[in-house]
Amino acid sequence: xxxxxxxxxxxxxxxxxxxxxxxxxxxxxxxxxxxxxxxxxxxxxxxxxxxxxxxxxxxxxxxxxxxxxxxxxxxxxxxxxxxxxxxxxxxxxxxxxxxxxxxxxxxxxxxxxxxxxx
Amino acid sequence: xxxxxxxxxxxxxxxxxxxxxxxxxxxxxxxxxxxxxxxxxxxxxxxxxxxxxxxxxxxxxxxxxxxxxxxxxxxxxxxxxxxxxxxxxxxxxxxxxxxxxxxxxxxxxx
Numbered sequence: 001x002x003x004x005x006x007x008x009x010x011x012x013x014x015x016x017x018x019x020x021x022x023x024x025x026x027x028x029x030x031x032x033x034x035x036x037x038x039x040x041x042x043x044x045x046x047x048x049x050x051x052x053x054x055x056x057x058x059x060x061x062x063x064x065x066x067x068x069x070x071x072x073x074x075x076x077x078x079x080x081x082x083x084x085x086x087x088x089x090x091x092x093x094x095x096x097x098x099x100x101x102x103x104x105x106x107x108x109x110x111x112x113x114x115x116x117x118x
Numbered sequence: 119x120x121x122x123x124x125x126x127x128x129x130x131x132x133x134x135x136x137x138x139x140x141x142x143x144x145x146x147x148x149x150x151x152x153x154x155x156x157x158x159x160x161x162x163x164x165x166x167x168x169x170x171x172x173x174x175x176x177x178x179x180x181x182x183x184x185x186x187x188x189x190x191x192x193x194x195x196x197x198x199x200x201x202x203x204x205x206x207x208x209x210x211x212x213x214x215x216x217x218x219x220x221x222x223x224x225x226x227x228x
Contacts, residue, residue: 035217037163044120045155045163045206047217060216094162103210104153105217106165106174 002027004109006095012116018082022095022109023075029053033098034078035105036069038091046091050098051078085116121146121218122207129226130197138223140190140207146218148188150210154181157204157222166205167192199227 008020022034036048049059051069059067068081082089092113096105123141130136142148152170155163165174167183170190180195190209194201207220 037217044221045208045219047219049216058216061214102169102172103151104165104168105155105163105208106168108162108164111162 002097002107004095004097004107006109006112008112010113010115012085012114014086014116014118015084018085018089018114019079020093020112021077021079023077029073029076033100035096035098036080036093037096037105038093040091048080087116090114090116120221121211122209122220124207124220124223126221127224127226129228131228132197132199134197135193135195136197136225138192138205140220142188142209144188145213146209146211147185147190149212152183152185152190153208154183154192155206155208157206163206194225197227201225202227
């Protein structure tokens with residue numbers, strides 16, 4: 001059974017760079033896309049972006065080119081970096097496996113709360 | 119403001135049927151499949167329904183999905199206390215070229 005475990009810094013100052021990593025345990029790494037989704041406190045879900053097994057990426061335009069998703073196939077890990085964070089980037093960040101063809105996110109990581117505060 | 123529109127709340131007594139709507143447009147629900155996620159407060163979302171009406175293994179058959187035009191619905195029949203959670207619809211949007219979500223519906227079991 002596939003499990004996703006994520007980690008990263010939970011407290012940032014404005015203008016710093018958010019950095020999160022998600023490790024994939026069990027199952028194939030190369031047959032799927034891998035995505036990041038975030039959820040501001042008390043609010044709904046927002047798609048951040050995705051990466052395929054070849055390293056091709058795709059981002060939500062609302063991030064205004066601040067995001068970078070990368071892959072480390074040797075470790076079965078993928079990462080998110082978000083530059084120049086502000087308080088508006090405060091959220092729980094989730095990683096998830098994305099099935100293509102019958103498109104869906106399943107499973108999800110446990111989530112990481114990232115707070116941006118001076 | 120979410121691209122997909124859901125009612126903020128829904129409720130019912132145990133055993134009742136509850137329906138949650140999700141309204142979109144021709145660039146998302148109208149042309150693509152719809153997924154539903156269940157999120158118990160403090161936990162990660164869990165896939166509940168995919169491809170409009172398919173249930174992953176382990177999801178009870180009292181959860182069902184449907185779609186008509188640019189709207190989709192999630193129905194919970196035989197409501198149980200453990201169904202108290204937030205429910206989100208999601209679809210691929212051709213204009214955004216990315217995923218869009220509804221704002222979520224909080225289901226309360228009275």
